[in-house]
Amino acid sequence: MKQYLKNTWYGIWTVLIGMKITFKHLFTPAVTIQYPDVKVPLPERVRNRLYVNIDDCIGCDQCSRACPVNCIEIETVKSLPGENLGTTSNGKKKALWVTKFNIDIAKCCYCQLCVPPCPTECIYMTDVYEFSEFERDNLVYKFANLTEEEAVEKKSNYEKFQAEKEASRQVGAAASAKPETPVKTQQENKNE
């Protein structure tokens, strides 16, 4: 009988203790973070989407070679003598037209091995981590700032230049002044 009354008392008392605890929690601030509106600050050296500052890129292809999954594709065309491609922000002279700089972010494994080799620090990881797409092709990011026509033009210019060089070599020393002309047009094109 004593045990019975004790059980009853414990039954009621422990429920009240539990209710006290839950009632307290009713007024403790929630730990939820309202994700799309509020984001957790990321760690400083977090590795997320790659970005290439193409203005600084000298087309050295070192990032592409460092990549363990071959997700960076770079094509370059040599500039013609006398062409001014400008300098990078840390003062390096650019010598190559970067006609193609594609990063297939779907392949990327976020290892960051491409970042340290870059001589101009133009490829780096950003803190953007929401970039899902419906089409897989949209995940191939094109960073080259030349349009396709321009790229073709640069290529043909260079080929022309090479061909002329070959020709001039075959013709002889007399044709040494010839390459001047295409270079001039090239500069005019660039000014446009």
Place this chain on the structure above:
Amino acid sequence: MYQFLFNLSGSEIIATIFTAAVILVFILLFVLFAVWFERKVSAHMQDRLGPMRVGWHGVLQTIADFVKMLQKEDIIATEADRKLYTIAPVLVFTGSFAAYAAIPFSSKLLGSEVEVGIFYLLAVSSFVVAGILMAGWSSNNKYSLLGAMRSAAQIVSYEIPTALVVLSIVMLTGTLSLEKISQLQTAYFWNWNIFGGPEFSLAKFLLIPFMFVGFLIIYISTLAEVNRTPFDIPEAESELVAGYFTEYCGMKWAMFMLSEYANMFAVSAIVTILFFGGYQSPFGYLGNSIGAEWLVPFEQAFWFIAKGIFFVFVQMWLRWTLPRLRVDQLMTVCWKYLIPYAFLNLIIVGFISLL
């Protein structure tokens, strides 16, 4: 309200339909609110936020869910008993809706002034068992059947302590009519039955502890009758998928949820009427003091709904505090604890009311 409509239209049918419609609208609005409220209460008790994106703090979440539910395909399992399967949710909701017929929301808004109101309520609320059994049986699913059987066992056993406590109140007040029980506890909160009733005498003070015990017993047993945690073994998610409505989807499932939440309020209303003064205000009426008589029924409705929602909140509070009871524990609580206490309480209240 019924009388007013009857005088206005001169037709019993119109008056009945309108009164029923008002109550139905109340139930629907209450369920919309309660589902949201439950999610909010549960979330905040677990230090979460709950629905936040549809409307202010997610108030329109239930409406969005309802629209989703409307669009769902109505699937009936091939092996199910189609007729019973279709009738069951309607029957369950009818049972809980019928209970509202006798509940006095205020002195003017009462569905029907039945003299045997509390008796009718107890009778009609066990009507739900038939629907639940039907749902479990017709689903032709072992989990549904198990849930339905558990539910039947639970509701039938917990009706006994409920009835015993109701009986002690009936002995005290001398009436079965919910309206009259409410009227007796008028004026101030110390006239409520939980504080020993309106008569100022020695008996009033002697009754207070026993009334409190009675309140605890009826609250626990009605909580079990509406199948809510910690007594939710009929729909135990972790054991029986969803219990008796495992096979249901879309609007039929919504009917079960509707009746569950409607039952929660009905049961809270019973507790309110029996022990907490029904629709009576705890501190007198504003309408009386400023001389606007027409305001009183609205105030009464406000107090009634506020009290009801408070007890619904306590039900939710208990739900997110306590774990589920095992089947044998459930029966132990009922037969070994609640019933003896309720019986003892009944006898003592009987003696005191003889004083």
